[in-house]
Amino acid sequence: MSDAVAPCLPNWVPEDIVRYLMHTECGVSIRQLAKQADCHPSTVLRQIRRLEEWRDDFLIDGAFRALATEVSGENATGAAGDFFAGDGELARNKERLLTVLAQPKAVLIVGAGFEKGAVLRGDADDQERDQISVEMSLAQILAVEGAIAGGGTGQILKYRITPEGRLALAKLAADREQLARVRSEGVSQSAIGAVLGLAQMQAARRAEQDAAGAGPRRARYGVQETPLQILSRFTNRDGDPFLTPEMVSAGERLREDYELAQIGVHLNREADQFREPGTAPEMGGQEMSRRALERVNKAMMALGPGLSDIAMRCCCHLEGLEAAEKDLGWSARSGKVVLRIALEQLQAHYGKQPTVLRMIG
Template sequence: MQNNEAFTIPAWVPEGAQRYLAHTETGQSIRDIARSAGCHASTILRQIRRIETRRDDPLVDAALQSLAQAHFAGTPAAADSIFHVTQEETAAAKDEEFNREALRILRRLCETGAVLAVAEEMDKAVVVRDLGDGGTARTAVVDCRIAQALALKDWISCDNPGRISRYRISSSGRSALSQLIADDENKARARNEFGMSEAQTPFQSQFVQGNSVTAKSQRSRRIRYYAAESPLIALARRRDRDGKPFLDETLVAAGERLREDFELAQIGPQVAQNWDHFLTAGGRGSFGPESHGGQGASDARKRVEHALSDLGPGLSDVALRCCCYLEGLELAEKRMGWSARSGKIVLRIALQRLKRHYESQSERNRMIG
């Protein structure tokens, strides 16, 4: 019998899955697991049976196999996986990466008609949204390892697994999304109010403990917009004076195209690129791959750079904040010092300009010579 203490499973793995792996991979008895966990053996048995029945889900089964290979088999085959924690990358860094990706994907899955499509033997999954007229739009691309983790945590579920499985956000996924949004808002507020970078945000808790007034004001603040969906989707449901949608499908598609390139640009050795030079308040210095440790998806990054440069100051600000960062209009107006309810007008102008930019790119690509 192997000693379970010799293996370390990431903290994000659900408790039931941890006990299931301890039982199946190390041969530890249910009574031993119950004794170390301080609960009844029947509780452990129910958890193990529940995980076993969920292995019909292809993502859950793949997640358990990856965890077993990375943490119990003693092989380096999954050393680059999210399920494996190396000495160079701490567990906290892995949890931060997972939470960031989970927030991005769950937000997209909260949109009306959105599903996560996963094909067999594919490294990537996509989130697609039904447009209501028979068409669909791809709104996000996600690594299958992240999708496996979401399924293992029961944040997404599939009613009919097959060659192409379609997952929807579950009730527990919506609850987790609310918590992730709150955590993300706290980090953004810390960067905005205390002038500290994301890597330094853990030190902000020490400052709050020494300032009860600041802590109280932070607890009292609430999100003033529905942050579970893109601001473009919310604006597309509004009507103008003539009863027409405030943003038509072509403008929403232009914003989604910018968002898709922005997300693709984050994939690479450096997960988070620095786009602050496109914000008016942050200066407009040059941008190039030499300023970063990782190349990322260079083609997608160049497309985003060209689109934002074509928009120019002001318009690129609101496009980057609302389309890419998914900031609400009220928050964007406050940070840019604009008057109330002016953001939606500037955003529509930015999307119109963005639409013309992509159309001109298409025309240029069709030219010969």
């Protein structure tokens, strides 16, 4: 993205909307935008046409207008409220509003000329119907993200939470709970513990199977396809791959580092049993394992709470999405969306590293 535009926009604005605003407000050509995004111009053109159709929505059009003033430098409305709130504050505000909208019969009311919206809860004929004031900027953000939908053609428009909004609410709640755990335990300790605890976890699972009389479980590393490889065959509504090859490579790299760290720990323990007293250990494999462990630890910290859980389970432990969703308490079919976000962050994390550090081992 252009250096002149990116700093002006809040973190929640997707890249396709940034490109749209650069084209419509700054006059940047589609070909130049495609070159910057490393994609075909037709891809950018489809995005621009799709976003033009989005502007039929009252809230989305309001969000685009506010962002356009920032891109063009006019800043006529001063895009206030939640548009430029910190990530933590914005997440808390979104979770509070989505929690209310997730209740039965809750509806968000907005209209042209209104400074704020309102959430109504209860039946329409209920004289004691609750009413909660909502910042228009927060409602616009949720509409852009697809968390709420509705609209209409009259002066008063009604919006309700969407399935994507319920998924976003579940992720926000999971992130908040995970952040609380990480803060109490320490990020580094949590990440390292997740890596080094695989052997103990596998041993516990084998013990449970033995106690239940089940046969030995086939190692997941022997399967022909990983969860990422299966997901990479899926496509979205536009026919584009659900996971790009770069995302899959980032997930596979995390798994390779994870396995390398585990192998090093295992070999060092085995060597300690046969090493003569007073003999110094060989540092070659130990150093390689330590570096791999550091890379995994840094990747987990880059992902943060919530995203690191799904990445560790699906990329490293090779758990299926259904099992991961159940263990994490997420709604059905939410795991693949959160995993895609985690892989995007993981790809960005690896992309920032020097080329020499992108090599395994």
